[in-house]
Amino acid sequence: MSAGPMRMRATLGSGFTDVRVLMSHVMETGQRKDASGQVIPLHFIQNVTVKLNGKTVVEGEVSQAVSRNPVFSFRLKGGQKGDKIEVSWLDNTGVTNKTEGAVA
Amino acid sequence: MLKTLMGGVALALAAAMPLQAQVDIRKETQRWQQMIAEGSPAELFEIEGEDLWKKKQGPKNVSLEGCDLGQGPGVVKAAYARLPRYFADADRVMDLETRLLHCMLTLQGRSREDAARRVFGNEDRPSEMELLSIYIAGQSRGVPMAPGTRHAKEREAFELGQKLFFHRAGAWDFSCSSCHGEADKRIRMQFLPVMSQPEGVRKIVATWPTYLVRNAQVKTMQWRIWDCYRQMRWPEPVFGSEATVALTQYLTVTGQGEPYAGPGTKR
Numbered sequence: 429m430s431a432g433p434m435r436m437r438a439t440l441g442s443g444f445t446d447v448r449v450l451m452s453h454v455m456e457t458g459q460r461k462d463a464s465g466q467v468i469p470l471h472f473i474q475n476v477t478v479k480l481n482g483k484t485v486v487e488g489e490v491s492q493a494v495s496r497n498p499v500f501s502f503r504l505k506g507g508q509k510g511d512k513i514e515v516s517w518l519d520n521t522g523v524t525n526k527t528e529g530a531v532a
Numbered sequence: 533m534l535k536t537l538m539g540g541v542a543l544a545l546a547a548a549m550p551l552q553a554q555v556d557i558r559k560e561t562q563r564w565q566q567m568i569a570e571g572s573p574a575e576l577f578e579i580e581g582e583d584l585w586k587k588k589q590g591p592k593n594v595s596l597e598g599c600d601l602g603q604g605p606g607v608v609k610a611a612y613a614r615l616p617r618y619f620a621d622a623d624r625v626m627d628l629e630t631r632l633l634h635c636m637l638t639l640q641g642r643s644r645e646d647a648a649r650r651v652f653g654n655e656d657r658p659s660e661m662e663l664l665s666i667y668i669a670g671q672s673r674g675v676p677m678a679p680g681t682r683h684a685k686e687r688e689a690f691e692l693g694q695k696l697f698f699h700r701a702g703a704w705d706f707s708c709s710s711c712h713g714e715a716d717k718r719i720r721m722q723f724l725p726v727m728s729q730p731e732g733v734r735k736i737v738a739t740w741p742t743y744l745v746r747n748a749q750v751k752t753m754q755w756r757i758w759d760c761y762r763q764m765r766w767p768e769p770v771f772g773s774e775a776t777v778a779l780t781q782y783l784t785v786t787g788q789g790e791p792y793a794g795p796g797t798k799r
Contacts, residue, residue: 435575448571454656496655496748497573 431525438513438531445507445531447478448499449515455496472520478502479514490517507531557721574666574743574795577658577750581667584660590640599635601628601668602680612672613792616689616781617680625680625689627780628668629661629754630772651771652755655748665741665752672792677738679784686781689774693782696775697728706764708779722799733787739796746799753780 432452439446451473458470470492478486486502500515509531516526585608586595601611602619616627622634629651636647653659680686700707711717712727726732741752757776761769769776 433576433579435571437571450571450573450576452573452576495745497576497743499568499571499573501571 431523434515434525434527436513436515436527436529438507438511438529440507440509440531441503443506445480445504445511445513446501447504447513447515448501449527450497450499451517451525452497453517453519455492455494455498457492470520473498473517474520475518476500477514477516477518478504479512479516480504480507481512482514558723561721561723568745568797569793572743572795572797573748574741574750574797575670577663577666577743578670578795579667580658581663581665581670584663585667590636590642590646592639592641594640596632596635596639596664598639599632601631608668608671610672610675612669613675613677615679616686616777616784618683618685623685624774625683625685625777625781626772627753627777628665629752630777632661632664632668633772648771652751652758653749658750662741662750662752662755666750666795669741669792669795673794674791676791677734677784677788679781679788681785681788689778689781690785692774693778693780696779697782702764702766704765706766708760708764710764727783728786730786730789733783734790735787735793737784737787738790738792739794739798742794742796742798744798750795753783 434452435450437448453473454471455473456468456471458467460468462468472492473490473494476486476488476490477484478488485504488500490498511531512528513531514526514528516524518524584596586597588595597606599605600619600621601608602614602617603609603611612628615631616625618625619631619634626634633644633647636642637644640647650659651661653662681690697708698713700710707713709728711719711724712732715726717724725736727736740756741750743750754771754776757779758769758771761767
């Protein structure tokens with residue numbers, strides 16, 4: 429399955445940067461069954477990484493308890509207008525996706 | 533003496549706090565709503581909706597870009613905030629979805645069976661109608677809601693919607709106003725807005741269509757009304773029918789003036 433769209437917004441506060449990111453993902457818990465009674469296999473985002481100008485600033489582990497199409501927000505210390513923010517995720521099937529943007 | 537008094541006050545405050553936390557469900561709900569207000573997952577679906585708007589389809593193999601949503605053919609900017617309204621070419625009042633359906637039939641030459649086969653999607657695949665609605669509504673952000681109120685048919689639709697809102701029928705003798713007619717009614721933890729009052733409905737009409745966290749889907753007002761009818765145990769209303777558009781007209785006119793703040797996120 430190809431990874432769906434992501435949306436990211438990074439806004440500068442006084443001395444910090446707020447990063448808010450939307451991800452499209454099914455986030456299957458492995459507990460649901462389909463119409464024919466077969467268990468729908470576990471499929472969820474495992475790692476979320478936030479980079480500021482190429483330097484990793486957040487490394488997060490995410491579980492299957494997170495909802496479908498999750499929204500995450502992070503507050504980073506410092507940051508300046510125009511700084512490059514990259515958010516990426518990796519799921520348990522090895523699919524990955526990322527989005528980039530500048531601090532506004 | 534003063535010290536002991538103050539100590540007493542502090543103790544009394546501390547004792548009162550857990551109780552206050554218990555009763556402030558409303559405040560906590562508002563806090564949660566604020567947290568999810570910006571950055572709705574609905575945004576993820578807007579791109580897909582835009583692609584569908586531009587996709588050539590139907591026997592005539594044309595896109596919907598020639599569709600007149602009330603602001604001229606192909607104009608999507610601020611179009612949603614001015615709906616429902618009267619359309620002379622169809623000689624009736626239409627909301628967004630009814631108008632889209634109309635364009636699919638007339639412009640793209642599709643049959644009603646084809647265009648309305650799957651108006652409501654599921655969590656794995658939103659419907660074409662839902663994706664299109666999210667995209668078009670998103671083009672009205674910040675625009676005050678101003679549905680048509682001048683044409684005789686627009687006033688007629690408002691009055692019909694108002695009647696339907698208060699009309700009790702069905703197996704449970706329910707009307708919309710049974711749940712949405714007075715303050716402080718709730719279903720489990722959900723406070724129900726008074727939809728016959730501007731202050732109750734303004735924020736509602738300004739945030740649909742919306743993303744529903746409970747079933748991870750984007751949903752439209754036509755669906756919301758359809759689902760209310762199901763919950764009231766009324767017969768299933770026809771998509772884009774006079775009745776559903778009239779109800780939308782009644783609610784939107786009652787709640788007009790609020791800047792459009794959707795597509796939002798709801799429980």
